[in-house]
Amino acid sequence: MFETLTAAPPDKIIALMGQFREDPRPGKIDLGVGVYKDAKGNTPIMAAVREAEKLLYERQSTKTYVGMAGDPVFNAAMIGLVFGEDADRARIRAAQAPGGSGALRILAELIARSKPGATVWLSDPTWPNHVPLVRAAGVTTKDYPYFDAATGMVRFDAMMMALKKAAPGDVVLLHGCCHNPTGANLDHGQWEAVAELFVSRGLFPFVDLAYQGFGDGLEEDAFGVRLLASRVPEMAVAASCSKNFAVYRDRVGTAFLLGKGAAEADIAYSQLLSVARGMYSMPPDHAAAAIRIILEDKGLTASWKSELETMRQRMVSLREGFADALRRQSNSDRFDFIARHRGMFSRIGATPEQVEKLRAEHGVYMVGDSRINVAGLPEDRLDTLAASIISVMGETA
Ligand SMILES: Cc1ncc(COP(=O)(O)O)c(C=O)c1O
Known part of the structure; x- marks a missing residue:
């Protein structure tokens, strides 16, 4: 063999x-x-995570399976964190995943199931692991220009010019904040222009949010994701908790999808969970359970936010x-x-x-x-x- x-x-x-x-x-x-x-x-280990792990040790009475989508309470809390408390929850579905990478992987697979042979546009440069994670689903990748090494700025005009040539239904992977590897990010006006282009060209945003809270603040770093969610009919978002909760090895993230309406979102979600079932069955629970405890407790949330801000x-x-x-x-x-x-x-x-x-x-x-x-x-x-x-x-x- x-x-x-x-x-x-x-x-x-x-x-x-x-x-x-x-x-x-x-x-x-x-x-x-x-x-x-x-x-x-x-x-x-962040103080709030350590405290939540202690509580988890005292409270957890079973290690039985949690289910393909993970813990629904964790997922609901993650919707609040990423999309804001005013999010239109009727069209958002969330599935706990093994890290941001696991979320990217199952969402790429969902895209391939929805549109076999789909094209996914990646920024040049991008996090090197985006390429295998996305291509493993069998989609085609193309690059859009992103970074000008001479000025250290985003090549925004070149980026927009390339994306204007993308076909309707093409998928564009965007870094939600804190672009890896360049550190150069879109400003609010540029996010607005991107959202407008996506709506007018019928492009599908696939946002990777791996560093929420590391850039300008927890709320500020979600600006692009929330703006797109308020404008486009459908999108996918992969969020990672590895960095902002410092739980790297415990593997927790969330795969989100937004449907045109609740019924469309439910159908796509059932396919997302079927993808997860075929890949790893169920996500790991430990850090997600600890994060749920933090996000359900005002004191622990405040401690986590303040350490993240430091x-x-x-x-x-x-x-x-x-x-x-x-x-x-x-x-x-x-x-x-x-x-x-x-x-x-x-x-x-x-x-x-x-x-x-x-x-x-x-x-x-x-x-x-x-x-x-x-x-x-x-x-x-x-x-x-x-x-x-x-x-x-x-x-x-
Ligand atoms: C841009 C980007 N996306 C996703 C991830 C995935 O993180 P993880 O799978 O560890 O949650 C990383 C980690 O380095 C990253 O830099």
């Missing part, structure tokens, strides 16, 4: 993590792996500090975009050779496309890091 196989290429980020671990240099800096880190370099502010101030340090070291404002970006990532614009040189000569680790995790920036050594980067990238672009 297996003699027909050749080895799959190693995952680049996992390989980078291994290299970092084995690097004996004391001042090494890890800007690679995509998890939030505190000032000590740890990814702690994390968000830390990332914003690291961005500002790093952009300042790069301005001092480069005598230019060419890295100022880092302070304007939002979320955990930015692309600093180094070539793959420069990225390798930073690793080999300075012990600075980042992904080959020069994506950095801003939560990994060392707040007490920003000038040293900026000096290393400028020594490799040069003072002028």
